[in-house]
Amino acid sequence: MSTEAATQHPGLSVRHRLAERGVDSQLLLLLPAVVFVIGLFVYPFLYGLGLSFQPAKGGGAFADYQRFFSDSFQRDTIWKTLRLSVPAALFNVLASVPIAYRMRGKFRGKRLITTLLVIPITLGTVLTAEGLLNFLGPAGWFNRTLMSIGLVDHPVRLINNYWGVFFSLVITGFPFAFLLILSYISGIDPSLERAAATLGADWRARFQRITLPLLAPGLATTFCLTFVLAFSVFPSAILVGDPTGATRVISIAAYQAAYEQYDYPFASAIAMVMGAVELLVIAVVLLWRSRFYVGSTGGKG
Amino acid sequence: MTEKTEFEQLRLDGVGRRFGGQDALQDLDLTIRAGEFIALLGPSGCGKSTALNCLAGLLPLTAGSIWQDSKRIDTLPPERRGFGMVFQNYALFPHMTVRSNIAFGLQMRRLPKADVTRRTEEAIRLVQLEEHAGKLPGQLSGGQQQRVAIARAVVLEPSLVLMDEPLSNLDAKLRLEMRTEIRRLHQSLGLTTVYVTHDQEEALSMADRLVVLRKGRVQQIGTPEELHTKPTNWHVADFMGFRNLLTVKVQEAGGRQVVVEGPGIRLAATAMAQVSSGERVVAGVRPEDLVVQPAAAANGGGNVIRAMVEVVEYQGRELAVEARTPEGHRLHLRTPERVTAGEAISVSVAPERLLVFPLGDEAPPAGVPVLGDGASSSVGAPVLSRAGGEAP
Numbered sequence: 001m002s003t004e005a006a007t008q009h010p011g012l013s014v015r016h017r018l019a020e021r022g023v024d025s026q027l028l029l030l031l032p033a034v035v036f037v038i039g040l041f042v043y044p045f046l047y048g049l050g051l052s053f054q055p056a057k058g059g060g061a062f063a064d065y066q067r068f069f070s071d072s073f074q075r076d077t078i079w080k081t082l083r084l085s086v087p088a089a090l091f092n093v094l095a096s097v098p099i100a101y102r103m104r105g106k107f108r109g110k111r112l113i114t115t116l117l118v119i120p121i122t123l124g125t126v127l128t129a130e131g132l133l134n135f136l137g138p139a140g141w142f143n144r145t146l147m148s149i150g151l152v153d154h155p156v157r158l159i160n161n162y163w164g165v166f167f168s169l170v171i172t173g174f175p176f177a178f179l180l181i182l183s184y185i186s187g188i189d190p191s192l193e194r195a196a197a198t199l200g201a202d203w204r205a206r207f208q209r210i211t212l213p214l215l216a217p218g219l220a221t222t223f224c225l226t227f228v229l230a231f232s233v234f235p236s237a238i239l240v241g242d243p244t245g246a247t248r249v250i251s252i253a254a255y256q257a258a259y260e261q262y263d264y265p266f267a268s269a270i271a272m273v274m275g276a277v278e279l280l281v282i283a284v285v286l287l288w289r290s291r292f293y294v295g296s297t298g299g300k301g
Numbered sequence: 302m303t304e305k306t307e308f309e310q311l312r313l314d315g316v317g318r319r320f321g322g323q324d325a326l327q328d329l330d331l332t333i334r335a336g337e338f339i340a341l342l343g344p345s346g347c348g349k350s351t352a353l354n355c356l357a358g359l360l361p362l363t364a365g366s367i368w369q370d371s372k373r374i375d376t377l378p379p380e381r382r383g384f385g386m387v388f389q390n391y392a393l394f395p396h397m398t399v400r401s402n403i404a405f406g407l408q409m410r411r412l413p414k415a416d417v418t419r420r421t422e423e424a425i426r427l428v429q430l431e432e433h434a435g436k437l438p439g440q441l442s443g444g445q446q447q448r449v450a451i452a453r454a455v456v457l458e459p460s461l462v463l464m465d466e467p468l469s470n471l472d473a474k475l476r477l478e479m480r481t482e483i484r485r486l487h488q489s490l491g492l493t494t495v496y497v498t499h500d501q502e503e504a505l506s507m508a509d510r511l512v513v514l515r516k517g518r519v520q521q522i523g524t525p526e527e528l529h530t531k532p533t534n535w536h537v538a539d540f541m542g543f544r545n546l547l548t549v550k551v552q553e554a555g556g557r558q559v560v561v562e563g564p565g566i567r568l569a570a571t572a573m574a575q576v577s578s579g580e581r582v583v584a585g586v587r588p589e590d591l592v593v594q595p596a597a598a599a600n601g602g603g604n605v606i607r608a609m610v611e612v613v614e615y616q617g618r619e620l621a622v623e624a625r626t627p628e629g630h631r632l633h634l635r636t637p638e639r640v641t642a643g644e645a646i647s648v649s650v651a652p653e654r655l656l657v658f659p660l661g662d663e664a665p666p667a668g669v670p671v672l673g674d675g676a677s678s679s680v681g682a683p684v685l686s687r688a689g690g691e692a693p
Contacts, residue, residue, distance in 0.1 A: 189392065196405070197359070198358075200410055
C-alpha cells in the first residue's frame, strides 16, 4: 500500500515519511532558539576555546594552561572556589529539604511563606552584599547585639573573609534551591507516604525509605544548579570577601587576566579550567544520581 | 511495631469529619464484626472515602470515636493501628520492586529476615505474581499493580483491610475478575474488610453488609438483599437501580397497599413508609420490573402505563428501552420483546414491585417531571389541569 502511494505521489510520501520522524514546518519554530544558542553560546565558547590555545606570550598551545597550573597563586583559586561553592551548595540543598518537606502539603499561608523565602532571589548580589556589610560588619547590629548581651568582647569577624561570601551565597542560592526542591517534593504522590504509614512506618521511616529515595535525583539536580551558580561567584567575593586572599576565586583570576593584564588567551584558558572543574563535579554528582530510581513519582507536580 | 491485633468487633461511634465548616461525614454509627465484608457505598462526595481515611487514621476525626473491642483507637496514628489499606491509585512505591513493596510492611514490624522472606514469597504466590516479583511497579499492568497493592496490604495479616475503590481504574473485564479474586481472598484468609465503592453492583455482589451514604450521612445499613428489596428511602432506591422514579400523589392510603396517581397514570403500589392520602411521594421501579404487555392484552389488566418507545439499546437477550408516556414521563425498561423505536407499548408493573417513598425535605429526583411543575420540566410535559391545585 505504501509503495503504491509512493509511486503515485512521490512528493507526498516523502513529506509523510519526514513528518513521521518529526521533520515538518513546525521545526522552523526552533530557529530563533538555535540562532540564539549558536550566536550567544556556541560561537563565544568555541572562540574562547580557540583563544586559550594561542598564548599571547607564545610557548605552544598549552602554555597558558601550564602557566595556570604551575603558579600556585592561580592554581589555588580552584580549591578556594570549591571550598566556597561546594559547602554553600550543600548547605542550600540540605537546609531546603526539611523546610520543603514540611511545606509539601496545602495549608493556609503557604503562598506567603514561599514568597518570603523567595524574596532574596530578587535582591541581587550587590544589595545582598550591602545588607551583609551593614548587618554583620564590625559595627553592625549582629555584633552590637552579641556584645551588648555579653556573648563576645570583640566584634566577630564575619565579613571581608570566607564567611561573608559564604553567607552571600546562601542568601542568594537558598531560595533557588528551596523552590526547586519544593516542586520536586510536591511531585511525589502523597498517597505513597500514607500507604507507608498504614504499613507501620513512622515518619522517620517514611522519610528515609520513601521520600528521600524518590527525592534524591531532584536533590542531585538542585545541587548541580546551585553549585554552578556558586562556583561562578564574583561580585560578593569582592564586596564581602577577601578578594586578594581567602576568597580570590577563579572568576577573579580570569577577570584580572582579562581586564587588568589584558591577556585574553590566559583569561580564556582560566575560563576553560573553570568550566572543566564544574563539569567534573557535575559528572560525579550525576554518577551518584544514576544509582537511584529516576522514573515517575506519581504526583501531579 | 503493632502486634497482630485480632478483635471481636470494631465500633464506630458517632464518627464525624468536618472540612472547613462543611460536614463530609456525620454521625456514622457502625459495628463491624470480625470476618465481615462491609461495603461503603455512595455517589462521589458522599463521605465514603472520608470514612475510610478516618478508620485508617489518615484523617483525624472531628467528632465521635472508634473502638476496637474496649480499646479506643481513633487517637492512634495510622502506623499503630495495624490496618492494611489498598489505595485507589494503588500507591505502590515506584522505586521498589514488587518484592520490596510487599516486604515493606513486614520490615517495618522488625520481623526476622527469614520470616520476612517467607511471608513475602507466600504473598507473591497468593496473588500469582511469581514471574514479576523482581519488576518495578511501573513495568506492570494495572491489574498486576492492583494485585501487588492487595498483597502488600494482606501480607501483614491485618485485623482489618481497607479498600478505597480498588477496582475503579481497571477495565470492565479485569474488574469482574478482580472482584472474584478479592472475594476469594476474603473467604480464604478470613480478613475483615471495609470496601469503598460507588458501584452498587460491585457492593451488592461482594459485601456481607452495605452502608449507603449520602451527603455524609448514613442512609441505610443492611445486607445486599435488604438493600436490594427494601430500600429505606428513594435516594437509596435510586442508588440500588430503581431507575424509574416518579413524583406522584397518594390517592388511596391503606397500610402497605396504596394507590398513587400522576399525570395520566394511576397505579397500585407498595408503601415503604407511612404515607397519607394526598401526600406527594416518590414511586420507584426497576427497569426489569416493568413488563411490556403483548399488544392484544393492552386493554386488559390493571397497573398499566402507556408509552412510546424512543430509544432501544441491544443488550443480548434483552433490550434496554427508553420510552415516554404521553404526559412526558420517561421510563427505562428491560424487555426480551423485540420492540422498535416509535412503537406504542403498554407496560405493566406488579404492585409489590412499585415502591412508594415519602418525598422528604429534599427536592424530587432530578429529571423527573413533578406534578404541577410539568411545564418547567425538561421533558416539556403538558401542564395538566388535574394538577392545578398544586400549581403555584
